[in-house]
Amino acid sequence: MTNTIAEVKKPILSLKDLSIAYDKKYAVKNVSVEIKKNTVTAIMGPSGCGKSTLLRALNRMHELYENISTEGEAFLNGKNIYDMSPIKLRRHMGMVFQRPNPFPTMSIYDNVIAGYKLNGIRTKKKERDEIVERSLRDVALWDEVKDSLFKKGTFLSGGQQQRLCIARALAFSPEVILMDEPTSALDPVATSKVEDLLVKLKENYTIVLVTHNMSQAARISDYSLFMYLGELVEYGKTKNMFTNPIDPRTEEYLTGKFG
Amino acid sequence: MKSTFAWKDHTSRRLLKDKAVLVGVVVLSLITISPIVLIISKLVVEGYQQISLDFLIENTPDTFEAMTAVANGENIPGGIANGIVGTLLMVVLASAIAIPIGVLTGIYLYENQGKFMANLTRNISDILQGVPSIVLGLISYLWVVKHITNGFSALAGSVSLAIMMLPMIVRSTEETLKMIPQTLKEAALALGVPYHKVILKVLVPTGFSGLSTGILLGISRILGETAPLLLTALGSSIINLDITQPTSAVPLLIWEFYNDPNMIGLIWSSSLLLMAIVLILNIVSKQIAGKRN
Amino acid sequence: MNSDKITKTVLFSVSILILMLAAGMLYSLVGGAIPAFKEFGLKFIFSGEWNPTEGEEKYGALPFIVGTLMTSFGALILCLPLSFSTSLFLGEYFRGTRVARILGLLVDLLAGIPSIVYGLWGFYVLRPALIEIGFGGRGFGIFTAALILAVMIIPYATSLSNEIISMVPNDLKEAAYSLGATRLEVITSVTIPNARSGIVAGYILAFGRALGETMAVTMLIGNTNQIPTSFFGTGNTMASVIANQFGEADGLKLSSLIAIGLLLFLITGIINAAGKLIIKKMN
Numbered sequence: 152m153t154n155t156i157a158e159v160k161k162p163i164l165s166l167k168d169l170s171i172a173y174d175k176k177y178a179v180k181n182v183s184v185e186i187k188k189n190t191v192t193a194i195m196g197p198s199g200c201g202k203s204t205l206l207r208a209l210n211r212m213h214e215l216y217e218n219i220s221t222e223g224e225a226f227l228n229g230k231n232i233y234d235m236s237p238i239k240l241r242r243h244m245g246m247v248f249q250r251p252n253p254f255p256t257m258s259i260y261d262n263v264i265a266g267y268k269l270n271g272i273r274t275k276k277k278e279r280d281e282i283v284e285r286s287l288r289d290v291a292l293w294d295e296v297k298d299s300l301f302k303k304g305t306f307l308s309g310g311q312q313q314r315l316c317i318a319r320a321l322a323f324s325p326e327v328i329l330m331d332e333p334t335s336a337l338d339p340v341a342t343s344k345v346e347d348l349l350v351k352l353k354e355n356y357t358i359v360l361v362t363h364n365m366s367q368a369a370r371i372s373d374y375s376l377f378m379y380l381g382e383l384v385e386y387g388k389t390k391n392m393f394t395n396p397i398d399p400r401t402e403e404y405l406t407g408k409f410g
Numbered sequence: 411m412k413s414t415f416a417w418k419d420h421t422s423r424r425l426l427k428d429k430a431v432l433v434g435v436v437v438l439s440l441i442t443i444s445p446i447v448l449i450i451s452k453l454v455v456e457g458y459q460q461i462s463l464d465f466l467i468e469n470t471p472d473t474f475e476a477m478t479a480v481a482n483g484e485n486i487p488g489g490i491a492n493g494i495v496g497t498l499l500m501v502v503l504a505s506a507i508a509i510p511i512g513v514l515t516g517i518y519l520y521e522n523q524g525k526f527m528a529n530l531t532r533n534i535s536d537i538l539q540g541v542p543s544i545v546l547g548l549i550s551y552l553w554v555v556k557h558i559t560n561g562f563s564a565l566a567g568s569v570s571l572a573i574m575m576l577p578m579i580v581r582s583t584e585e586t587l588k589m590i591p592q593t594l595k596e597a598a599l600a601l602g603v604p605y606h607k608v609i610l611k612v613l614v615p616t617g618f619s620g621l622s623t624g625i626l627l628g629i630s631r632i633l634g635e636t637a638p639l640l641l642t643a644l645g646s647s648i649i650n651l652d653i654t655q656p657t658s659a660v661p662l663l664i665w666e667f668y669n670d671p672n673m674i675g676l677i678w679s680s681s682l683l684l685m686a687i688v689l690i691l692n693i694v695s696k697q698i699a700g701k702r703n
Numbered sequence: 704m705n706s707d708k709i710t711k712t713v714l715f716s717v718s719i720l721i722l723m724l725a726a727g728m729l730y731s732l733v734g735g736a737i738p739a740f741k742e743f744g745l746k747f748i749f750s751g752e753w754n755p756t757e758g759e760e761k762y763g764a765l766p767f768i769v770g771t772l773m774t775s776f777g778a779l780i781l782c783l784p785l786s787f788s789t790s791l792f793l794g795e796y797f798r799g800t801r802v803a804r805i806l807g808l809l810v811d812l813l814a815g816i817p818s819i820v821y822g823l824w825g826f827y828v829l830r831p832a833l834i835e836i837g838f839g840g841r842g843f844g845i846f847t848a849a850l851i852l853a854v855m856i857i858p859y860a861t862s863l864s865n866e867i868i869s870m871v872p873n874d875l876k877e878a879a880y881s882l883g884a885t886r887l888e889v890i891t892s893v894t895i896p897n898a899r900s901g902i903v904a905g906y907i908l909a910f911g912r913a914l915g916e917t918m919a920v921t922m923l924i925g926n927t928n929q930i931p932t933s934f935f936g937t938g939n940t941m942a943s944v945i946a947n948q949f950g951e952a953d954g955l956k957l958s959s960l961i962a963i964g965l966l967l968f969l970i971t972g973i974i975n976a977a978g979k980l981i982i983k984k985m986n
Contacts, residue, residue: 210881238421238883246881252874256896266882269892271420316878323882428885435796438788442861443809445854449816449824515721518714531718533979534725540908540975541728541968542915544942548964552731573724580721606710634817637917637946661819668823668922681820692815696808 163188163357164209164327169223171204171213178204180381181223186327186374191349191358193372193389195365197404201381202361206329209359210244211237227326242270245320245328245356250336251312253304253319260300262315263287266323286318290348310341314348321356328352330360334367346371365405369393377401453682460679465489469648470663476672486675493663493680495649496564500639500659501629503568508575509625515576516583517609532584539577546570547638555642564650564657567643571635575628582624586617619698626695630688636661660684728968736962738955747962753928755948755956762959764966766930770845770938771967773931774920775913777849778856779906785853786860786909790902793861794868795894796886807865814858822922825851830923843925844937851923852913860909863982867901868894900985907978911971917942941967 162185171179179201186192194202204213213219214237225232232240253262263283267274274282283300287293292314296307304315313333320328330349334342349358350371362368368375368389375389377398385392385401396402464487471479471488479486515531522528550570559565590613598608614621636659639645644656645666664680667673739747739762750763789810797803829851830842838847871894879889895902925937926947939947941963952960 212877212880215877215880236421236425238425238885241881242883244881246878248874248878250874252872252878254875254878254893254896256893256899265879265892269879269882269884269888271424271888319878319882329881424885424888428887431887432796435788435791438785439792439806442785442789442857443806443813445824446809446812446816448828449820452824452828453820511717511720514714514717518718521714527715527718531721533976535721536979537972537975538721538725540911540915540971542917542942542971544915544917544945545728545732545964545968545971548735548945548961549728549731552735552961553727573728576721576724604710605707609710630815634815634819636817636819637942640946641949661817664819664823665918668819668826677823681817681823684817685820688815688817689812692812696811 161188162186163228164359165226166209167224167226169205169208169221169225171201171208171219171221173204174218175220178381179208179378182378182383184376184383184386186357186359188357189353189355190373191353191360191371192374192376193368194359194361194376194378195363195368195404196378196384198363200378202363202376202378203331205378206331206359206361209327209329210241210246212246238270242266242323243326245323245325247313247317247320247328247330247333249332251309251316253307253312253315255303255305257304258301259296259304259307259315262304263318263322265319282322286322287315289321289352290314290318291344292318308341310337310344313337313341313345317345317348317352321352325356327357327359330358332361332363335363342367377404379404450685453678453685457678457680457682460485460676461682462489465679465683466494467491470658470666470673470676472647473670473672476670476675480672480675486673490660490663490676490680490683492646492649492658493660494683495651496643496646496658496662497633497660499651499653499657500564500567500571500643501633503564503653504571504575504632505625505629507568507572508579508628512576512579513583513614513621515580517587517613519580519584520587532580535577535580538573539581541573542637543570543574543635544637544641546573547641549573550638551641559654561654562642562644562656564643564653564655567639567657567659568653570638570642571632574632574635574638578628578631579624582627583617583621586620586624587613589620590616619701623695623699626691626698630691630695633688633691634661634684636665640665732961732965732968735958736965738958739962742955742958747959748966751930760955762956764941764959764963766928767939767941767944767963768966769930770924771914771940771942771970773845773934773938774849774852774924774940775910777845777934778852778913779910781849781853782857782860782909783906786857787864787902789857789861790864790868791890794865795890798869810858810861813854816855818855818916818918819922821851821855822919825919825923838935843923844935845924845931846934848920848924848940849934851919852916855916855919856909856912859912860905863905863908864898864902867898867905867985871897900981904978904981904985907974907981911974911978914940914971914974915942915967917946921946 164186166182166184169179169182170177182205194205196202207213208221209225213221227243254265257265260283263286264279284293287296292311295311304312307315334345337345346367352358360372372389375392376383377385379400385396385398392401393405396405466489468489469492470490471486476486519528519532547570550566554566554569555562594612594616595608598612639659639662643659643662645662646656646658650657660680661684664677667677667680743750743762747762748764751765752761752763753766754761793803793807825847830847833847834842875893875897876889879893920940921943924939924943926939926943927937928939931938945960945964949960
């Protein structure tokens with residue numbers, strides 16, 4: 152499929168008045184935004200602004216915790232995600248966490264295929280091998296680990312572990328990949344490898360990336376959301392936001408007045 | 411768009427299984443705690459009538475008195491004062507033996523982290539904690555009954571209880587001291603305070619609540635011990651304060667009542683009293699521990 | 704300087720005392736057991752005969768070793784579903800909630816009940832209930848003892864596994880959830896594999912507890928000195944035979960009981976050391 156301009160602009164995720172509260176205290180207030188397909192969209196803002204909270208609402212992670220409540224709506228390809236079973240939703244929405252968290256009791260191979268195993272999906276061995284190879288190639292890890300697929304993933308470096316976790320999320324061919332500061336625990340070299348990877352991955356996936364690192368957002372994102380105190384302050388093309396922010400708060404943040 | 415979800419999916423079955431296991435876990439957990447409720451209610455229901463002042467201050471009746479009372483439909487006269495006093499005597503004596511040794515050993519372990527001797531002592535102490543109490547009774551029999559008091563005695567009972575308490579105190583002392591910030595100790599040492607004063611004036615007071623939790627839990631464990639006392643203290647129908655003589659204890663009396671058909675009326679009240687003390691000690695020590703955190 | 708040295712010496716000698724205590728215990732038990740081993744040799748361990756009749760005295764520990772293993776394994780199996788569910792309740796499903804705190808407190812209280820009180824409850828409540836549902840032998844036996852033992856070791860089995868289960872990193876569990884796993888699937892494929900060695904260690908230590916429990920077992924096992932033939936038959940454990948027969952024992956019989964105590968000491972020592980070793984390896 153060729154990406155025409157029109158297709159790139161098509162929204163895959165749209166949030167309508169999404170609010171999230173911890174113990175009745177709002178951490179995210181009335182966020183409405185449309186996230187476009189095959190883009191990298193960065194969520195920026197000072198710590199505590201609700202950016203991770205917003206991200207984790209998108210695969211309904213908050214429902215694991217009783218003290219968190221969500222209001223509003225969110226649509227994935229026009230379907231309300233709150234009408235779906237969270238289990239099915241999460242397969243469409245891969246997630247990558249702050250710290251690399253490969254399953255320490257599983258081999259590299261089993262980590263990549265974990266989504267299938269966890270969901271009780273039966274696959275033939277050949278199919279599995281293909282999925283593992285494709286996913287590891289997608290994250291440029293195949294050549295590094297192909298001889299140690301059946302070793303535990305914990306001996307890998309931090310950057311390799313994080314790419315393994317991305318491969319684990321990719322194995323299901325999700326539509327959206329949610330990334331919660333995926334490079335914050337990595338060194339600069341590993342960070343730039345992951346960043347290159349994200350730019351490549353947007354050809355096939357839509358990436359929503361929480362980052363506290365402005366230059367990272369500037370380097371790799373197409374669109375940016377700037378959040379402050381739980382509110383969505385500004386949303387637009389990253390280029391425009393960095394060169395010509397509309398809201399004074401965005402400008403203050405980008406020029407390093409707070410954050 | 412390519413459909414990536416063409417695989418056979420059992421979501422509803424998986425969710426059902428998920429729910430079923432949750433229900434199973436809750437039900438089995440409730441079954442797990444049911445004995446404590448059943449046991450305590452049984453003790454209260456069967457035992458409360460016997461509890462009175464007399465029960466606390468009089469000695470155990472002989473079997474004939476008890477039989478007459480039962481035959482006349484009265485409460486069994488007398489009480490378990492000999493057991494209460496004996497338990498107190500032996501617990502105090504055991505504490506007097508175990509607390510200093512245990513606390514000092516705990517301090518030694520804390521001060522010598524990672525050294526061979528400390529590791530050895532810690533491992534041995536841990537293994538001692540798992541030695542069955544009946545074996546400790548045998549040991550105290552071999553040491554004290556046969557060689558020191560030349561007969562069953564309170565001292566022999568106390569020694570077996572002290573060995574039982576010791577590892578618990580060692581462990582809780584070390585764990586407590588580990589929580590105290592290193593800087594506190596260094597500050598005192600930097601002022602030129604001698605080492606033993608640092609221990610007595612800084613470490614022990616700072617860790618006091620932790621130490622007392624460990625000690626109270628240790629006491630609550632030995633209070634209900636019966637098996638080692640059968641082999642060492644033996645029992646006595648009167649109050650005995652001579653540590654070289656056979657002595658009774660509340661759990662020993664329960665065992666005697668259990669074995670004497672005429673005395674059965676007394677087992678529940680004695681058990682109720684014992685349980686109440688053990689539980690109160692348990693709760694108090696948990697409260698102290700809870701406050702600390 | 705001098706007082707510091709004294710302090711260090713005192714601390715050192717006190718901990719030496721612990722080592723001497725352990726060595727002394729072993730020494731005295733071995734010393735007390737020698738007459739029995741001299742008389743019967745290794746057959747003491749493998750003989751199933753226990754005959755205290757004067758002149759024909761013959762003592763073998765096998766019935767009690769078998770009885771101990773049967774009651775303890777039985778208790779372990781009976782306690783497993785209960786304590787494992789409780790660990791999941793406390794460490795996973797309801798972690799940090801008020802309900803879990805109360806349940807945890809009640810489980811801890813189970814550890815506070817004296818053995819003899821368990822025995823009484825077993826004798827007056829559990830045993831009649833078992834007779835009611837058709838148990839023979841007046842409700843005494845290995846199974847009854849194992850049942851009460853199972854309740855007694857629950858707190859030991861639960862506390863360690865609950866702690867380890869609640870320590871499984873949350874981000875691992877979230878990773879599994881983010882792949883679409885149900886809670887049960889997270890538990891079986893992430894929580895349990897990551898907590899496995901701690902859970903195993905907890906059950907080993909609980910088993911060690913069961914081996915040496917005395918009073919409650921003595922009151923329920925039926926106190927017969929033959930090798931038990933079934934889980935529902937009567938028997939004696941190593942601990943219960945000591946408690947039961949110590950009163951009237953002297954000479955060879957006393958030595959035999961001490962020898963049983965020695966065996967019990969060694970077995971529980973090994974089991975506990977194994978449990979502790981696993982815990983140490985984990986850290």
